[in-house]
Amino acid sequence: KGSQHSGGPLTLPPGFTSEVYDEFIAAARQILGEQNVTVITDVAQLSLEHYTDPSKVHDMHNVVEKTYFVASAVLCPRDVKDVQDIMKLCNQFEMPVWPFSIGRNTGYGGAAPRVPGSVALDLGKNMNKILEVNVEGAFALVEPGVTFFDLHEYLVKNNLRDQLWIDVPDIGGGSIIGNAVERGVGYTPYGDHWMMHCGMEVVLPSGELIRTGMGALPDPSRPHPDGLRPDQVPGNRAWQLFNYGFGPYNDGIFSQSNLGIVTKMGIWLMPNPGGYQAYLITLPRDEDLHTALDIIRPLRLQMVLQNVPTLRHILLDAAVSGNKKSYTQKDEPLDDEELDAIAKKLKLGRWNFYGAVYGPEPVRKVLWSVIKEAFSKIEGAQFILPEETKDHPVLQTRSGTLQGIPSLDELAWVNWLPNGAHLFFSPIAKITGDDGMLQYSMTKKRCKEAGVDFIGTFTIGMREMHHIVCIVFDRYNKEKRDRAHWLIRTLIQDAAEHGWGEYRTHLALMDQIADTYSFNDNAQRKLNETMKNALDPKGILAPGKNGVWPSNYDREAWRIPGPDSL
Amino acid sequence: KGSQHSGGPLTLPPGFTSEVYDEFIAAARQILGEQNVTVITDVAQLSLEHYTDPSKVHDMHNVVEKTYFVASAVLCPRDVKDVQDIMKLCNQFEMPVWPFSIGRNTGYGGAAPRVPGSVALDLGKNMNKILEVNVEGAFALVEPGVTFFDLHEYLVKNNLRDQLWIDVPDIGGGSIIGNAVERGVGYTPYGDHWMMHCGMEVVLPSGELIRTGMGALPDPSRPHPDGLRPDQVPGNRAWQLFNYGFGPYNDGIFSQSNLGIVTKMGIWLMPNPGGYQAYLITLPRDEDLHTALDIIRPLRLQMVLQNVPTLRHILLDAAVSGNKKSYTQKDEPLDDEELDAIAKKLKLGRWNFYGAVYGPEPVRKVLWSVIKEAFSKIEGAQFILPEETKDHPVLQTRSGTLQGIPSLDELAWVNWLPNGAHLFFSPIAKITGDDGMLQYSMTKKRCKEAGVDFIGTFTIGMREMHHIVCIVFDRYNKEKRDRAHWLIRTLIQDAAEHGWGEYRTHLALMDQIADTYSFNDNAQRKLNETMKNALDPKGILAPGKNGVWPSNYDREAWRIPGPDSL
Ligand SMILES: Cc1cc2nc3c(=O)[nH]c(=O)nc-3n(C[C@H](O)[C@H](O)[C@H](O)COP(=O)(O)OP(=O)(O)OC[C@H]3O[C@@H](n4cnc5c(N)ncnc54)[C@H](O)[C@@H]3O)c2cc1C
Numbered sequence A, B: 001k002g003s004q005h006s007g008g009p010l011t012l013p014p015g016f017t018s019e020v021y022d023e024f025i026a027a028a029r030q031i032l033g034e035q036n037v038t039v040i041t042d043v044a045q046l047s048l049e050h051y052t053d054p055s056k057v058h059d060m061h062n063v064v065e066k067t068y069f070v071a072s073a074v075l076c077p078r079d080v081k082d083v084q085d086i087m088k089l090c091n092q093f094e095m096p097v098w099p100f101s102i103g104r105n106t107g108y109g110g111a112a113p114r115v116p117g118s119v120a121l122d123l124g125k126n127m128n129k130i131l132e133v134n135v136e137g138a139f140a141l142v143e144p145g146v147t148f149f150d151l152h153e154y155l156v157k158n159n160l161r162d163q164l165w166i167d168v169p170d171i172g173g174g175s176i177i178g179n180a181v182e183r184g185v186g187y188t189p190y191g192d193h194w195m196m197h198c199g200m201e202v203v204l205p206s207g208e209l210i211r212t213g214m215g216a217l218p219d220p221s222r223p224h225p226d227g228l229r230p231d232q233v234p235g236n237r238a239w240q241l242f243n244y245g246f247g248p249y250n251d252g253i254f255s256q257s258n259l260g261i262v263t264k265m266g267i268w269l270m271p272n273p274g275g276y277q278a279y280l281i282t283l284p285r286d287e288d289l290h291t292a293l294d295i296i297r298p299l300r301l302q303m304v305l306q307n308v309p310t311l312r313h314i315l316l317d318a319a320v321s322g323n324k325k326s327y328t329q330k331d332e333p334l335d336d337e338e339l340d341a342i343a344k345k346l347k348l349g350r351w352n353f354y355g356a357v358y359g360p361e362p363v364r365k366v367l368w369s370v371i372k373e374a375f376s377k378i379e380g381a382q383f384i385l386p387e388e389t390k391d392h393p394v395l396q397t398r399s400g401t402l403q404g405i406p407s408l409d410e411l412a413w414v415n416w417l418p419n420g421a422h423l424f425f426s427p428i429a430k431i432t433g434d435d436g437m438l439q440y441s442m443t444k445k446r447c448k449e450a451g452v453d454f455i456g457t458f459t460i461g462m463r464e465m466h467h468i469v470c471i472v473f474d475r476y477n478k479e480k481r482d483r484a485h486w487l488i489r490t491l492i493q494d495a496a497e498h499g500w501g502e503y504r505t506h507l508a509l510m511d512q513i514a515d516t517y518s519f520n521d522n523a524q525r526k527l528n529e530t531m532k533n534a535l536d537p538k539g540i541l542a543p544g545k546n547g548v549w550p551s552n553y554d555r556e557a558w559r560i561p562g563p564d565s566l
């Protein structure tokens, strides 16, 4: 560690000399202690590559050079005061700082910062307490390091799972806060994590601490010892019960943003619905996507489909069961015949719809009969319950996921190719057969051009769907990486030409996508940048995140170029 | 009108001379045309007092002097460009401008501005189109002047009501936009209007125009003639389907705020649930409130109670059926015996719970049986369906309200007293018997001290309740007004001492309530004021709204003093 202290970082932040950088690090060590500051001096420190033990420094699923999006050091605050002190220090040095909770944001950049050489703020390492699980109010209050696994296990250990369920993404290792602030999705009725958050504590770029909603109101009914710091004072007892508070409702500007660091957040938990049944409906033909979406829309609107169900392409399921080699020796994208063969082998359809019904038996019965009748319009549709067969491993997993039981099973599809890495292309669309088919065929065509298998799923929200396209590539093969990069850039462009936009993206694509949200000469981005400059005049907090650049950065100079050629 | 042109306004905006004011008005007339600019030169122009034809100039339910919260002129933009041009003009003159949609915000200040002499921006007069009702996506896109009545009638006229329902507040004359931005509530499953809005178009204080969420993304699939202004261009087809878009989610900062003027907004409509049944459960004793709330909480969390039901005090129902004189000659607050007598006469309980079940018959049956069983724990509880009796006028009204049919019936309670005006005290609480009883008894005690009848209701949200206390007073009687004013100020203070805060308030109380949201030295208000100064450097848009003052105003100097004495 001594060598780190004297040796400079692999990548200095913009405008820094080694001397000034060392000064900053020395001051950071004063604040956090030696053990909570690690400078990245060596490429060997960029070696972590697995979800289970993720890198806190670089993008493990790098689509540009692995050494580009890297932090110069990792700082691990022990508490909120540390976060505040570090923000003050960063202001003093004009040091770019990139906060994350866990760093499992794979497919979107992981823990890596947008601006190379930023210091990474690893919030989750030391700040990982479940502060409260409230059964009566059905909510939890958590710190950044609390993962879906952690909260679920807490419920199990405390015999609370018969009362409360959490909602989980496909895999459970991410943080509840990180996922919610990125507006990630899960699959129970509580699948819209941003909608289901309630109350936040946020450190502003200045280091100032706020609590949003009812959290701004002190609660004398919760007595506490004198002399506590504001962040230590128990929150208002309605903080996790009512989102809006009084006056402007600020929470949204702290999502997908660089305006604050979330140090506590409330999340609503789902009361055990009193009954549950997962199911799979297999749809044999590619074009069944069209009919299925037009069946799904009214059912979802009516809440006959009570949760966030998914309509998954055969290859997504296939990739969970085995890698490409296990199905074929071919390198090119699979064709229709091969997909049919795989579907047959796995006893699945070209598209596979995973849902669940919730509630006491009579309610479930009514709902399930309506769902069955509606899907029966599709010739060859099959209805499968997880209890009836062990044939379908994905159904077994999803039967857990749709009741909020976290797992890692779905990680398998990332290994579809050797040295598998992935990139998510995630456009929003209307839930209609026409929109879905058009978006799917556009995507499939470009995948083919890029020599990539289409692996994707439609996750069905209230009135729109997130089309999640999983672009898998070999991270050690520059040409394949470039193809993936070309593919996503082309898809973003294609989508914009159809009026489709993405809900979230990888560091490398943030500017391109922000450009597409261009109404009235990018007026919304100008608004965001005005707020950014007012709240963060030194431009230190996550500059460039989601295309929002403070005035001391030149957006054009920081653009990520597309791949050299194809 | 000629005299208005030369005569100065009753109340000049702060810092204005008549000459400069006249210059402003002349320029405003240039922009909007003579007929869309009315200067308030005469107290006679403050004579409108009825909800059905509301004042656009002053608070019809004034709790301080009627001539205090008054606009100097009313400007009626014809379109978005007019709004933008007026904002530019206001910036030029540093003219405070107070936008409203309809001005039926009674109990909270109506159309009146926080800063006397502001120009009122009457958005609803000319901008009142239903721009789209989309059945497939179950949403509407509306302009500020569209009322709940308008949208409901549109559905009826176009034979769409068998497919789509709206959600309405107790009375239907308000605007959909005005109510949603104030985070008002209705009573169907879509009762949280802010949650159910989707996509906005906003004129910023600078005059700049943005569209939020997916609205920021141009949609080439919706072709339009060349040369349209940005506000005329058709929105993205996912604008009303997906709220968040990409990057910071800005909508919240335009609610209860002074950062923008909403010119278009999407609102989700509820698909006809395929069946509906309203009901009333009467609860005989005052203390049944305690048991009832503890019964309600888990049912609401479980969505057995699918909508926003209300637990109404007997006097609220009584006041809908007749004024105080029709029950008693007494001036003082009614006592328990008198309340019991009224309840008996009206065949109601001391508390009356109005709900509904939604869905096909088998679903409704299950839900209703669970609800009935749960409430049967309360001795003497009676279960009444609107089809079974014509005895209960409020039940008949609410049977409409809970399925989104607007009415004016509830206006009646405002006339409990002669020259009836009202003021809402609306604190948030946990849904528990303990919290509810404590809040109720605190309120009742203060009402008694003020010589005011307690008239109130608990509206049950997902995890909290809005306790809506309707303080009715004689607006022509200064002493009674002062008592109402004393009462609400005292209640706000009492509530804060219990850790309770209000969700919305009257102009006169905004600063007091903002003060109570004081976590970490009012850090959240400082955040709001930093944003305010950045987005509105001249401080022209609704200065002081919800306690947020731009830097060119001195908060202390603008405080509204409490009533002289009691
Ligand atoms: C196989 C597979 C399946 C997946 N399925 C899903 C899915 O179903 N749904 C889904 O949403 N995602 C999914 N993901 C993507 C991702 O793994 C999750 O979204 C994950 O929760 C994000 O990582 P994290 O929680 O560790 O966030 P982090 O990496 O900790 O944070 C992500 C970003 O959020 C911001 N942030 C985080 N914490 C804070 C904070 N405290 N304050 C301010 N900003 C903060 C930062 O910008 C940070 O870079 C999947 C990934 C894989 C590999």
Ligand SMILES: Cc1cc2nc3c(=O)[nH]c(=O)nc-3n(C[C@H](O)[C@H](O)[C@H](O)COP(=O)(O)OP(=O)(O)OC[C@H]3O[C@@H](n4cnc5c(N)ncnc54)[C@H](O)[C@@H]3O)c2cc1C
Residues within 6 Å of the ligand: B099, B100, B101, B102, B103, B104, B105, B106, B107, B110, B111, B123, B144, B168, B169, B170, B171, B173, B174, B175, B176, B177, B178, B179, B181, B182, B183, B184, B185, B186, B260, B261, B262, B263, B410, B411, B412, B414, B545
């Ligand atoms: C008997 C009775 C019962 C009531 N019941 C309910 C109820 O059940 N639920 C409920 O919520 N309210 C209720 N109210 C209160 C009130 O009548 C409604 O909330 C009503 O909808 C608000 O008035 P409005 O829509 O005309 O809003 P406006 O007066 O038009 O607007 C209110 C405020 O919102 C802001 N605003 C409005 N439009 C815009 C815009 N376009 N851009 C920016 N800011 C804007 C302004 O600050 C404005 O002052 C009730 C009132 C009475 C008298």
